[in-house]
Amino acid sequence: FKALEGSSIVIEAVIEDMAVKKQVLSEASRNVDSDAILASNTSSLSITELADNLEKPERVLGMHFFNPAEKMPLVEIVKGEKSSERAISHTAALTSMLGKFPIVVNNVPGFLVNRILTPYLVEASHLLSEGHSIVSIDSAALDFGMPMGPFRLLDEVGLDVAAKVSAVLEEGYGDRMSGPTYAEQLVSLKRMGKKSGKGFYIYQGRSSSTDSELSSILQLPESPQQPLSSKELANRLVLRLVNEAVCCLDEGVCSGDPREAAGQVDLGSVMGIGFAPFRGGIIYYAEQIGAKELHKRLSDLSKKHGDRYSPSPGIIRRAESNSSFYA
Structure with missing residues (x-):
């Protein structure tokens, strides 16, 4: 942390765990100037809670990049209960300097993007539980104009990360954010998505394919009772x-x-x-x-x-x- 001395802004991007992030921010705060901004790349954790027990909570905010960060153009700047306008404006300026688009959002579970995205991903699991295939669901999203289908997206994000975000949103918003726990089941089998080589799809190098064993693993119906276009x-x-x-x-x-x-x-x-x-x-x-x-x-x-x-x-x-x- 000594290497942070003199930094005007520090961005943490450690694992999505409240205790770990709090520890990192606390250590960082002791090694930078008192007016340095402390930003968290959390995708779902409360910025207000992350700032608890820090001497200057007004300098703490969220700076949520999307995966993959080098390609995705949006950054959510998350305003905690005590985040200052100075911290927000400086972070927005840095975001623009990085060639990305900042949007300022309030500190609610899931912020903006993950909150509106989660019901879509949950519904994909409901459709899967009804017997619709992963390929047909993902293809329908592509036909609508989405860049990738919901199951491909889950694999890209990482099923372990997606499961943690989903749990936070279900706690915050209740039943409309809950659905079949397929992601959690696959995580328990060490299938984390693209990064582990297996998730809803199988990955080998740059190629991917469906998994003929997935239906039996997740105990899915063979076909839907009511086919959908x-x-x-x-x-x-x-x-x-x-x-x-x-x-x-x-x-x-x-x-x-x-x-x-x-x-x-x-x-x-x-x-x-x-x-x-x-x-x-x-x-x-x-x-x-x-x-x-x-x-x-x-x-x-x-x-x-x-x-x-x-x-x-x-x-x-x-x-x-x-x-x-x-x-």
């Missing part, structure tokens, strides 16, 4: 994204006036998730469908699949008043 599969996945994004918008996860906040959610969805760029962002996509139609689609799915599809209060309100997501 690629468009229907995508609808199941994407509407979970949209519903949670509207919750984030209305809860003020991104600050600013309604239009500015909606624009930040759009930016986060495209740059952080890879949400089909030609669709203009997730809130813009919702605007094109319209609140009334969204309410209808979600209500229909809720009748079939339960409360996880219940329209958010913001969608209900806008459907009743025929109002915009940008107003």
Whole structure:
């Protein structure tokens, strides 16, 4: 830690463990100037809690890069309860200097991107449990315009990391973030995804393939009782994204006036998730469908699949008043 002396900002990127991160930040704080910024690359842990017991919690914030960091253009700057405007503005400036796009988000479980992404990944597991194949689910996401399917994405992120993030969000938001525990099962078998050579797919060098043994390992149905088209599969996945994004918008996860906040959610969805760029962002996509139609689609799915599809209060309100997501 002595090598940190003279640094104006320190970014920790150790394992996603509260105790370990707290220890690293505490050690770092004792080896840098009192006004140096301490940033955590956590993907889900509370910035406010990470700053507890530090002498100057106002200099602590989140600086969440996305995987792979060298390619993904978004950085979430996470504002803890005591994070100062100085720390936020300096970190945003550094992010821009790195050639990336900063968005400032409030300290809620999952922040913005992982919060809206998790229901999409959870729904992919629900679809798998219904007998739809990994290939058909991933292909449906690709057909919609996503850069990769949900199971390929889980393998890229790492199933161990994804399981930890999922646990934090389930604790924070309850049943709508919970689903079949396939990722946890694979982690218990040392299948961590691409980095270990096996996850939902098998990886050899630069190539990948499906695993014929996965259905028996996870005890999956041989086929779905109700076959779905690629468009229907995508609808199941994407509407979970949209519903949670509207919750984030209305809860003020991104600050600013309604239009500015909606624009930040759009930016986060495209740059952080890879949400089909030609669709203009997730809130813009919702605007094109319209609140009334969204309410209808979600209500229909809720009748079939339960409360996880219940329209958010913001969608209900806008459907009743025929109002915009940008107003």
